[in-house]
Amino acid sequence: MAARGSVISPVKGRPRLSSAGILLMLPALAVVLVFFLYPVIALSARSFLEPEPGLGQYARLLTDSTTLTILTRTLVVAAIVTVTTLLLSYPYAYLMSLSGPGIRALLLFLVLLPFWSSLMARTFSWIVLLQPNGIVAGLLRRVGLGDVQLLGSQFGVTVAMTQVLLPFMVLPLFNNMVQIDRRLVSAAYSMGASRTRAFLKVYLPLSVPGIAAGSVLVFILSLGFWVTPRLIGSPQQSLVGQLIETKAGRLLDFAGAGAISLVLLVITAVLLLVVSGGVRLLVPGGGRRDDG
Numbered sequence: 001m002a003a004r005g006s007v008i009s010p011v012k013g014r015p016r017l018s019s020a021g022i023l024l025m026l027p028a029l030a031v032v033l034v035f036f037l038y039p040v041i042a043l044s045a046r047s048f049l050e051p052e053p054g055l056g057q058y059a060r061l062l063t064d065s066t067t068l069t070i071l072t073r074t075l076v077v078a079a080i081v082t083v084t085t086l087l088l089s090y091p092y093a094y095l096m097s098l099s100g101p102g103i104r105a106l107l108l109f110l111v112l113l114p115f116w117s118s119l120m121a122r123t124f125s126w127i128v129l130l131q132p133n134g135i136v137a138g139l140l141r142r143v144g145l146g147d148v149q150l151l152g153s154q155f156g157v158t159v160a161m162t163q164v165l166l167p168f169m170v171l172p173l174f175n176n177m178v179q180i181d182r183r184l185v186s187a188a189y190s191m192g193a194s195r196t197r198a199f200l201k202v203y204l205p206l207s208v209p210g211i212a213a214g215s216v217l218v219f220i221l222s223l224g225f226w227v228t229p230r231l232i233g234s235p236q237q238s239l240v241g242q243l244i245e246t247k248a249g250r251l252l253d254f255a256g257a258g259a260i261s262l263v264l265l266v267i268t269a270v271l272l273l274v275v276s277g278g279v280r281l282l283v284p285g286g287g288r289r290d291d292g
Helices: 019-049 056-063 065-098 101-116 119-130 135-142 154-177 183-190 195-206 208-223 227-232 240-250 254-282
Strands: none
Touching (some): 065 101, 065 154, 065 240, 065 254, 101 154, 183 195, 195 208, 227 240
């Protein structure tokens, strides 16, 4: 029964947003409108109005082989980084969810530790590690792989981006896993399921929301990465962030930069819709703890 004075919406008993809550949201909403929405609208408008009104910028974008190659490369790198971070983060987040308070705090500290330094400092650290006489190249030579080109390569960019984006995958996964009711897994054991089958049929589907949230977050961040590909990669392996920077900063082609940015925004929006619908289909119910 709802507490006296609370306002409950007719849909699934969710509390409505009060007027005080709306007022608290206004400063953040103003920042989003001024520093995000207005620049996006202004840049997108220029892509339709310059050099003449119409879809000329988008026609040139779709017929320019260089732009399409860079856009495709960016999507591929973002997908590789997303899959790699997921494979590395899933067992780590799973261990965090199983650990006691002390070990969990230590593991969480290790995840948050990279945020104590700037992205630029971490990128320069990777430059030192990936250079021809660096530690990583030395280890690869010792295992018999010979001289592998890391600095100035797409592989080096992928490795550095994966390390930078790992926390953005671990945290959503952990937040989801810690809420999964493990009694459901125990029930699967009691019905004769092996550990592998119980994990694949019970636990893994219940962790899909965390996988989706972390994957979307990492993929979207990967699409707009600029510093790491700029410093570790090469002009021959440019990503879309470098292309936008070149058009807007060097060529002063703001309309072209706006067209590419709007295409990325549409890709992101479609991705969010697809993932949201997919999660609803895969996890219609819930497996979260209900201690009430």
